[in-house]
Amino acid sequence: MKILLVEDSRSLAAVIGSRLESFGNEVTLAENGQIGFDKFVQASFDLILMDIEMPVMNGFEATTRIRAHEARQPWAWTPILFLTASDTSDNIVTAIEAGGDDFIAKTVPEPVLQAKMKAMARIATLRRRLAVANARLSEQASRDGLTGLYNRRHMDLRLDAAWEQAVNRGKPFALLILDIDNFKKYNDHYGHQTGDDCLRAVAAAIAKAVAEGNAPEETEHAFAARYGGEEFVVVLPFAAHAAYEAVAVRVLAGIRALAIEHLDNAGIGTVTVSVGGAYQTRAAGRIADLFRCADQRLYRAKGNGRNQAVLAG
Ligand SMILES: Nc1nc2c(ncn2[C@@H]2O[C@H](COP(=O)(O)OP(=O)(O)OP(=O)(O)O)[C@@H](O)[C@H]2O)c(=O)[nH]1
Known part of the structure; x- marks a missing residue:
């Protein structure tokens, strides 16, 4: 386990640290609550052993700050064991109230320390598995089941955040x-x-066209989503105008290059898409207006004979 040991007494830290290392743990030392909190923010730990009385910042305050920091991230909870010289009722109650999980005496006998670490290691393993499962679940929940592109729900969430950032920073x-x-x-x-196979192939071509930016810094925040049915959206936060046009051209070309037979596509013979785009040099106002503008241009692309992009005018 990776253990953060917050203890101001150098001699005690050395003793406890080497005992923990002797049965396979990796120990990081911090001399007071403030340093402990800073180290906690910089790295990730399976367990924190926290002294109570320390200069600069005591163990209770450091724990409260750690819990407040974790509250801003989903599913974050690092077990904290208080190291106590005296396990008075008051100390125990305050320790748990501050967000601690358990306590051990600084003079804990070797077998008890080992047993507690074993229990904590089990929790650490479980937490790691949970974190992986949660990441997988949230990735699955953000994807469209048929095409694997991001779904509408994910697009809406990400779009709002990206739009707000662009507006605040005056970006395109x-x-x-x-x-x-x-x-x-x-x-x-x-x-x-x-039809489903066709949707999958078109979605893959769109994802490829977005990923193949000639100027990655201009399209690095870009993503594609299935908007619904046979409609897709490509979002290009912070993109230069040239990148906006280039992505549209690549999408059209990529889908034509699939050469999927479509004999009823108004004399064209293969599957094609129509594209409507909207661009703002400095994001302002409401994202809904950008959608409305792109939608109107899509309608014009359809009216002009399909298989084309209308990006301006
Ligand atoms: N196979 C399949 N078809 C779908 C799916 N979602 C929507 N569709 C079909 O997509 C078609 C969309 O048709 P319309 O909205 O009339 O548009 P269109 O025929 O593409 O005509 P234009 O947009 O004017 O070029 C409908 O027939 C839907 O049933 C899907 O998940 N799988």
Whole structure:
């Protein structure tokens, strides 16, 4: 386990530290609560052993600050054991109230220390597994089941955050709305299953077009999402105008290059998309207005014969 040992007495820290290391733990020392808190913020630990009486910042205050810091992150909880010289009722109650989980006497006998560490190691393993499972679940919850692109819910969450950042920093912001051409006819002709395959292929081409930026710094915050049905959105926070145009061109070309047969696509013969885009040099106002603008241009792209992007005017 990675253990943060917060203890002001050098001699005691050395003794406890080497005992913990002797049965396989990695120990980081901090001489008072303030240093302990700073080290906690900089790295991640499986367990914290916290002295109570210390100069600069005592163990209770450090624990309160650690818990306040963890409260800002989902599922964060590092077990904290107080090291007590005297386990008076008052000390124990204050320790638990401050956010501690348990306490051990500084003079704890070797077998008891080992047993407590074993119990804490079990909790640490469980926490690691939970963190992995949670990350996997939240990734799954953000994806569209059919295409693997981000889903509408995730897009909305991320869009709001990105838009706010762009507005606050006066940065550019762009959107592309993409819609597969004559997709109802595609389904009618080739069947719904083949329609699903087509959606997957188109989604992959869009993701590739977004990822293949010539100027990565201009599209590094970009992401694609399935907006619904056969509609997709590419969000380009902070992108330069050239990058906005380049992504639209690459998406159109990438989907044409798939060369998926679509005999009912108004004489074109393969699957294509129409694109409507909107760009703001300095993000301001409401994101909904950008969507409305992109949607109107998509409508014009459809009206002009499909298989094209309308990005301005
Ligand atoms: N296979 C499949 N089809 C879907 C899915 N979601 C939506 N669709 C179909 O997408 C089609 C969209 O049709 P419309 O909105 O009429 O648009 P369109 O035929 O593409 O015509 P234009 O947009 O004007 O080019 C409908 O037939 C939907 O059933 C899906 O998950 N799988």
